[in-house]
Amino acid sequence: MSVPLGLFVAAAPFILVLWRRFTRVLSYSPYPPGPKAYPIIGNALDIPLRTPWETYTAWGRKYGSLTHVTAFGLRLIIINSLNVAVDLLENRSNMYSDRPDMPIAELAGWDINIAALRYGDKWRRHRKMYHQKFKPESIHQFRPLLVTKAHELLRNLLQSPEERVTHLRHYPAAIIMYINYGHDVEPKKDRLVRLSEDATRMVAETILKGTQVVNLAPPLRHLPSWFPGFQRMARTCRQKVDEMQNVPYNSVRKHMAEGTVVPSWLSELLDANKSAGEDQVADIKGVTATSFAAAHDTSASVLQFFVLAMILYPESQSKAQAEIDRVIGHGRLPSFDDSDSLPCVEAIYRELLRWRPAAPLGVPHAATEDDIYNGYLIPKGAMIFANIWGLCHDPVVFENPNDFIPERYLTAEGTITDDRITAFGFGRRACVGRALAHETLWLAIATMLSVFRFAKAKREEGEEVDVDGSFTDSLIIHPQPFRCSITPRTEEHRKLVMNTPQIKLDSLQLYWE
Ligand code: HEM
Numbered sequence: 056m057s058v059p060l061g062l063f064v065a066a067a068p069f070i071l072v073l074w075r076r077f078t079r080v081l082s083y084s085p086y087p088p089g090p091k092a093y094p095i096i097g098n099a100l101d102i103p104l105r106t107p108w109e110t111y112t113a114w115g116r117k118y119g120s121l122t123h124v125t126a127f128g129l130r131l132i133i134i135n136s137l138n139v140a141v142d143l144l145e146n147r148s149n150m151y152s153d154r155p156d157m158p159i160a161e162l163a164g165w166d167i168n169i170a171a172l173r174y175g176d177k178w179r180r181h182r183k184m185y186h187q188k189f190k191p192e193s194i195h196q197f198r199p200l201l202v203t204k205a206h207e208l209l210r211n212l213l214q215s216p217e218e219r220v221t222h223l224r225h226y227p228a229a230i231i232m233y234i235n236y237g238h239d240v241e242p243k244k245d246r247l248v249r250l251s252e253d254a255t256r257m258v259a260e261t262i263l264k265g266t267q268v269v270n271l272a273p274p275l276r277h278l279p280s281w282f283p284g285f286q287r288m289a290r291t292c293r294q295k296v297d298e299m300q301n302v303p304y305n306s307v308r309k310h311m312a313e314g315t316v317v318p319s320w321l322s323e324l325l326d327a328n329k330s331a332g333e334d335q336v337a338d339i340k341g342v343t344a345t346s347f348a349a350a351h352d353t354s355a356s357v358l359q360f361f362v363l364a365m366i367l368y369p370e371s372q373s374k375a376q377a378e379i380d381r382v383i384g385h386g387r388l389p390s391f392d393d394s395d396s397l398p399c400v401e402a403i404y405r406e407l408l409r410w411r412p413a414a415p416l417g418v419p420h421a422a423t424e425d426d427i428y429n430g431y432l433i434p435k436g437a438m439i440f441a442n443i444w445g446l447c448h449d450p451v452v453f454e455n456p457n458d459f460i461p462e463r464y465l466t467a468e469g470t471i472t473d474d475r476i477t478a479f480g481f482g483r484r485a486c487v488g489r490a491l492a493h494e495t496l497w498l499a500i501a502t503m504l505s506v507f508r509f510a511k512a513k514r515e516e517g518e519e520v521d522v523d524g525s526f527t528d529s530l531i532i533h534p535q536p537f538r539c540s541i542t543p544r545t546e547e548h549r550k551l552v553m554n555t556p557q558i559k560l561d562s563l564q565l566y567w568e
Pocket residue numbers: 169170171182185189346349350351353354357412413414417418419420478479480481482483484485486487488489491492
């Protein structure tokens with residue numbers, strides 16, 4: 056008998072005892088607490104269709120940091136404590152970095168999107184490309200682009216403040232489209248923006264509405280594509296997603312062949328992979344096309360809530376403006392070099408992400424193994440939601456959590472605290488674009504605050520128009536439409552905006568590798 060085999064035979068009784076003990080623990084461990092489940096349908100009637108984060112937060116108060124619900128055999132675990140989210144999704148990230156199996160996403164062509172990919176080689180390839188482009192050390196190369204687009208945002212707001220929603224959506228769209236494709240986005244009705252928005256809206260609808268059936272019963276994915284209902288919806292969706300990828304891809308390819316290409320993430324990836332096969336080209340098309348969906352609506356959400364917060368909490372606005380005036384004076388706009396000297400501005404950015412986290416439920420993770428945590432069984436395949444909204448509004452951690460109080464991110468000395476920002480998610484699946492989000496949003500917030508006064512709109516009689524602060528019920532939240540006034544703080548500030556340089560983007564040096 057060889058030595059390793061002999062060792063195994065000698066150890067076999069111990070292994071057996073340990074194995075029995077382990078499987079007994081697993082089979083005896085209860086699921087985390089949760090509302091009473093009924094046979095077959097489980098908690099299908101309890102799972103909320105509207106503002107789910109509110110129900111999940113209420114469950115957290117009732118059942119504790121982990122809640123378990125089930126529907127037709129699908130198991131959901133909701134995390135309502137930051138420590139538990141870190142323990143599971145970060146300290147045990149080897150078991151919690153998967154995404155739920157969503158057959159409909161694949162049918163709809165959305166398996167090009169890293170955020171929906173299962174944990175595996177394809178995800179690793181996509182994540183590596185994202186990381187190389189958007190890691191904190193890399194994104195400084197985009198600063199000239201961000202500054203140019205922030206100046207344009209200021210001019211747009213000065214010229215037509217009533218169109219602020221359009222301007223605040225245009226700013227992050229223009230940044231990510233230029234990074235992806237070297238495409239200078241039209242101020243309105245840009246073709247590539249429309250293609251991306253249409254495709255992502257349709258994917259969201261297809262996945263969310265009317266098609267849950269195929270997620271709950273995966274074999275239905277094998278029904279033929281002409282089959283009415285979800286199959287037909289998914290096919291139309293796939294066409295849109297293909298168009299969203301192929302139109303910019305073909306254009307960049309054509310310009311590369313003609314020698315007239317504006318350097319971009321796509322041209323850089325194609326240059327670096329000249330002999331790329333079909334799969335590699337599909338990866339490259341996928342990452343460049345889906346980063347728009349990840350970056351645009353989330354960043355636009357924060358900017359819309361910024362304006363809302365400034366008019367609902369004017370004292371926060373005045374405090375940050377006093378800081379800007381003290382540090383910078385009136386003759387110039389804030390720049391990235393000022394960021395360490397403007398803690399109140401940074402605190403506003405952080406508080407926005409806490410007060411109204413753009414994605415209140417984040418993106419669900421999935422467990423790849425049975426796990427026991429604090430005596431509870433978290434079964435393999437369970438969908439894991441870190442309830443970001445609940446974590447950000449936990450009254451034990453944040454006093455008066457519904458109020459906008461940037462000071463909670465400032466120490467007694469006035470520096471930024473080291474409290475964690477949870478709005479970007481957890482572990483290996485945490486947002487890979489958070490550094491770009493920070494730079495994009497910080498610059499817009501700092502420059503807008505330096506030159507504009509945000510206030511409630513007034514009726515002709517001088518009476519203020521009330522703003523109730525409500526927001527949409529969607530994967531990415533936005534304020535419900537509201538009126539406000541955006542005016543230059545002084546004539547000097549108006550001139551500062553008017554005199555911002557108008558630079559052609561292709562003249563910028565963005566230091567592509
Ligand atoms: C305020 C802005 C943003 C917010 C609040 C946000 C939030 C999030 C959240 C909650 C996740 C899921 C994390 C998890 O599963 O635990 C995520 C994933 C992701 N985000 Fe962001 N994000 C923002 C901006 C951006 C930007 C600018 C990019 C730029 C490329 C980006 C790219 C991604 C990608 C690619 C993923 C998927 C990561 C993966 O599954 O491995 N995000 N983001």
